Amino acid sequence: MSQVAVITGAAQGIGRRTAQVLNEQGWNLVLLDLQSVDASEYKSYLALAGDITDEQFVELAAKQCMNTFGRVDALVNNAGISCISSALETSADLYRKVIDVNLVAPFLLAKAFGREMIAIGSGSVVNVASVAGLQGVADRSAYNASKHGLIGLTRTLAVEWGAKGVRVNAVCPGWVKTEMDHKDQAGGSYTDADIMDHVPMGRFAKPDDIAQAIAFLCDSSKSGFINGVSLPVDGGWTADGSWQSLRLKHR
Numbered sequence: 198m199s200q201v202a203v204i205t206g207a208a209q210g211i212g213r214r215t216a217q218v219l220n221e222q223g224w225n226l227v228l229l230d231l232q233s234v235d236a237s238e239y240k241s242y243l244a245l246a247g248d249i250t251d252e253q254f255v256e257l258a259a260k261q262c263m264n265t266f267g268r269v270d271a272l273v274n275n276a277g278i279s280c281i282s283s284a285l286e287t288s289a290d291l292y293r294k295v296i297d298v299n300l301v302a303p304f305l306l307a308k309a310f311g312r313e314m315i316a317i318g319s320g321s322v323v324n325v326a327s328v329a330g331l332q333g334v335a336d337r338s339a340y341n342a343s344k345h346g347l348i349g350l351t352r353t354l355a356v357e358w359g360a361k362g363v364r365v366n367a368v369c370p371g372w373v374k375t376e377m378d379h380k381d382q383a384g385g386s387y388t389d390a391d392i393m394d395h396v397p398m399g400r401f402a403k404p405d406d407i408a409q410a411i412a413f414l415c416d417s418s419k420s421g422f423i424n425g426v427s428l429p430v431d432g433g434w435t436a437d438g439s440w441q442s443l444r445l446k447h448r
Contacts, residue, residue, distance in 0.1 A: 202227070227242070269320065272320075292339045332435060347367065
């Protein structure tokens, strides 16, 4: 029987590429996004548009997944929003919105779909966090807090569910060339050079770089004893403690 993966934020960027990679590997897909997903390229799928911060929608999505496929084997909590704003200029409403999308929604999804995985004694949850969940990055208090929290949730669920056969891990991308990056850069807060000059590998990540790591963590035959890990997929960003002149000397 083909395995079933649920992917949030599946309409574009990392989510879309993850769906492509898993479908190419034979997975059935449940594709969730706030906007409609163009799923014409996929072989076997269920696409649902809705708000993942709404618990009723999440529960309905889980029910429809089970009605369609009868099982769920992986959940990829990929959907998220950015927020570039200094702490003093970030309103409480904006802060709560970021936390709701980036942290509360993954919790709701993990509960709804994790329950089904626990029932069959196997499964994998992969939370898409960020290097901003491992470090502080200025002007991103809401985003950083949400991603630090997502890593904490990852570790806690890994401890609670590991003995029940469900692994919970996170990937922590560095900067990725996606629609989110284009939007953030349009605000003038950083340039390509700001990122590439810091990354030891000298480039942005591609959506495929992240998708391949996610697919690895979804696959119990390849990562079956990996649990509670927050895996940086950042080209060495978090490993580099150099100052800028020393960093660029080694290019």
